[in-house]
Amino acid sequence: MFCINCGNKIDESTKFCGFCGAVVENEAQSDYQQSQPQQPQYDSQYQQQPQQPYYNQQQTQYQPQYNPQTQYQQQSQYNSQYFQPNPAKATSPSKTNFLKNRKLIIISACVIAAVAIIAAAVFFFTSPHFRKAAPSERIVVPKAKTSQSAQDVVRELQEKGVETHLVKDFGGSKPGNFARYQNVKPGQVIHGNHVVTVVESKGPGMPEKGVIGKTVEEAAPLLKSMGVPVKVYKVASLHPGKIAATNPMPGEPLDENKEIFIGVGEEDKYPDSGRSVPVELFDKDKDEAYKMMSDEGFKVRLVPKYSSRKHLGKIVGSNLGLGQSHRGDTDITLYYGADASETKKMFTSKRGYGESNQATVVSTLVPFVGKWCTKSGDCLEFEPTNYDTEIGENTRVLLRGAHAMDDLVDDENNKDYAHSFAMWQYTQQLLGDAIDTDDSDEDKNSLPLRNTLIFGDSGMTEIFRDGGDPYCGNKVYNVHSGLCVNGQFQDYQDLDSNYPDYSSNNFIDVPGVNKGITYKMRAYFVLVPVNAKLDELEASGFFKGAGSTKPDMNRPFILRRDPKYYSKSERTVASKDGDMRDNPFVPTSKHKAIPFAPAPDDSNAYYLVEKPFDWSWFFKDREL
Numbered sequence: 001m002f003c004i005n006c007g008n009k010i011d012e013s014t015k016f017c018g019f020c021g022a023v024v025e026n027e028a029q030s031d032y033q034q035s036q037p038q039q040p041q042y043d044s045q046y047q048q049q050p051q052q053p054y055y056n057q058q059q060t061q062y063q064p065q066y067n068p069q070t071q072y073q074q075q076s077q078y079n080s081q082y083f084q085p086n087p088a089k090a091t092s093p094s095k096t097n098f099l100k101n102r103k104l105i106i107i108s109a110c111v112i113a114a115v116a117i118i119a120a121a122v123f124f125f126t127s128p129h130f131r132k133a134a135p136s137e138r139i140v141v142p143k144a145k146t147s148q149s150a151q152d153v154v155r156e157l158q159e160k161g162v163e164t165h166l167v168k169d170f171g172g173s174k175p176g177n178f179a180r181y182q183n184v185k186p187g188q189v190i191h192g193n194h195v196v197t198v199v200e201s202k203g204p205g206m207p208e209k210g211v212i213g214k215t216v217e218e219a220a221p222l223l224k225s226m227g228v229p230v231k232v233y234k235v236a237s238l239h240p241g242k243i244a245a246t247n248p249m250p251g252e253p254l255d256e257n258k259e260i261f262i263g264v265g266e267e268d269k270y271p272d273s274g275r276s277v278p279v280e281l282f283d284k285d286k287d288e289a290y291k292m293m294s295d296e297g298f299k300v301r302l303v304p305k306y307s308s309r310k311h312l313g314k315i316v317g318s319n320l321g322l323g324q325s326h327r328g329d330t331d332i333t334l335y336y337g338a339d340a341s342e343t344k345k346m347f348t349s350k351r352g353y354g355e356s357n358q359a360t361v362v363s364t365l366v367p368f369v370g371k372w373c374t375k376s377g378d379c380l381e382f383e384p385t386n387y388d389t390e391i392g393e394n395t396r397v398l399l400r401g402a403h404a405m406d407d408l409v410d411d412e413n414n415k416d417y418a419h420s421f422a423m424w425q426y427t428q429q430l431l432g433d434a435i436d437t438d439d440s441d442e443d444k445n446s447l448p449l450r451n452t453l454i455f456g457d458s459g460m461t462e463i464f465r466d467g468g469d470p471y472c473g474n475k476v477y478n479v480h481s482g483l484c485v486n487g488q489f490q491d492y493q494d495l496d497s498n499y500p501d502y503s504s505n506n507f508i509d510v511p512g513v514n515k516g517i518t519y520k521m522r523a524y525f526v527l528v529p530v531n532a533k534l535d536e537l538e539a540s541g542f543f544k545g546a547g548s549t550k551p552d553m554n555r556p557f558i559l560r561r562d563p564k565y566y567s568k569s570e571r572t573v574a575s576k577d578g579d580m581r582d583n584p585f586v587p588t589s590k591h592k593a594i595p596f597a598p599a600p601d602d603s604n605a606y607y608l609v610e611k612p613f614d615w616s617w618f619f620k621d622r623e624l
Helices: 027-035 054-061 068-082 093-126 150-159 216-224 286-295 340-347 492-498 500-505 534-539
Strands: 138-140 163-169 178-181 189-191 195-201 230-236 243-247 260-266 274-276 299-306 315-319 325-327 331-338 348-353 357-362 370-373 379-384 397-400 434-437 461-465 482-485 488-491 517-520 524-528 557-560 570-572 606-608 619-623
Touching: 150 163, 150 178, 150 195, 216 230, 216 260, 286 299, 286 331, 299 340, 331 340, 340 348, 482 492, 488 492, 492 500
Parallel strands: 163 195, 230 260, 299 331
Antiparallel strands: 138 189, 178 195, 230 619, 243 260, 274 325, 315 331, 348 357, 357 434, 370 379, 370 606, 379 397, 461 524, 482 488, 517 570, 524 557, 557 606
16 A cells, blocks of 8 residues: 555555655545545645646756755655545545644744744843953953943953952942942952952942941941941940941941941940940840849849841840940840730739739830831831830820821811820720739620730730820810810810809700710821731731732831721711710720721831930041
8 A cells, every 4th residue: 555645655554654654544444535525635835836737846846966865755756646546635634633743843943943042142242251261360350430330340340251249238329330349449450260249339328247346447438438428426335446336227228317327436434433335235135235234233124125036135225325334323224126925015014903903004105116117218206205214104105207297187286296195095994904904803805905906916006096085176075174065175164154054964964065076087006016916917807908018027017097098087976975985996995996907018017217326325526
């Protein structure tokens, strides 16, 4: 029998043609296909031009040189035409599939080859033609400019045969440009086996290395290259004459002051009767620091303070301040980095009540105190209502900065900054500020703070303006100093004068009393320390929606509620509602607050600005 594809003679038992690879069909199948009516189909080589008589095809394919392979192909073509009695055999499905697969493979191979050629060309024309210099070859380090990109400097070095290492750090040039060489100097002659480190600028800031532990003279060129004022201060240090403290901290960008402060160690001012707190206490293990200062004669107290993960368990501040010298002082508080596991310890204390019972009560909001900023530069500044944060209970804080008056624009008293923040609504209940009690007869789940975050185990806390007090008209309504009559607040002296006939019942029957009272959505903040259970809180429905990028959980941050995410930001209180404490916008003894918005996102998180040194206490020596 013969192959229906190429016409060559093959064995009947063969399944594939040994000449062209086509599937061999038996005679029965061929006869069956011949009997089926179908339209003729032709191979692609025949579709390109009309069929010609045999002698014309011979003339077209004739070659002037003798070529055995050509002669064989001509003979095969002749046999193919001669042994194709009907078109059905020439266009079998198996042949068509085979040809399609073969074409697909060929096309794919061509595409891959083309892509590889293009990629090689792009690499050749855009990449430096790196050659490795001989170890003994002497090469001059080029004098690069800060107006050049760091990549251009790298390319120039590589073209000289120098191996390079690119790092990013702060510099006076714009981000992406060349900042400096790290291990060589411009014009220096190096050998071919020297690896040059090129620094790509991140903009002005405090470099990670090259400042701490150096003298002012050694660090001055690097610091002055930032292009901002550099001020030198004297600080108490274990290493006199060396730079021991900086602002910004190493590895941090410039703050809003656009200045650099460096603290240079000095000898103890009061060697006979004084006490110095060296700056080297910063970031030291809290137990080591405790022993060190105790050995110096101090009475030491360790207090937790929120910090980033890298400072947990280490000293992040002190009072007496780090780097300060004092005459005769013997007491010192050392603050160490803490996470969510110490939240309740930081906000609460024990207080006795009754004959022998004790309650755990919220006694301070000082952990909120400090500066917190988003990555875009928007900041919150909380300060205590009294500046001595270690004396007595301090359960209120004030907000300064750009958002201090956001929710007080229409308030009649918006100029006096009297509007502080608290963690609960005012109450006359004995345990109104308690989150726990040792009284077995007291139902802990009935405490007024049961719907606040600090009552749970998330490690987070929240504060809100004026304890969630309602408004009478445009004035905060203090229910204990007067009444709201038709939207106008009247204290009891006014009521006695205006409504003498109603004094017997405490003026509660005055026409229009308790009308015009509204709850307004006011400032509300949530503090999220390191290791807080934020995922669990999100799953509980505490937040409205979800953020797109998770905040940096290695740093403590604050979330700010924004009324623009709500369709309603006020609620009118009905006159028949005698309970004026049911504010839907804050957690109360009756319910949790409405869902918080916006949801946590890296763009709306106000991260703690960590500054261990109080530069206002240091003596300014000079400016570079």
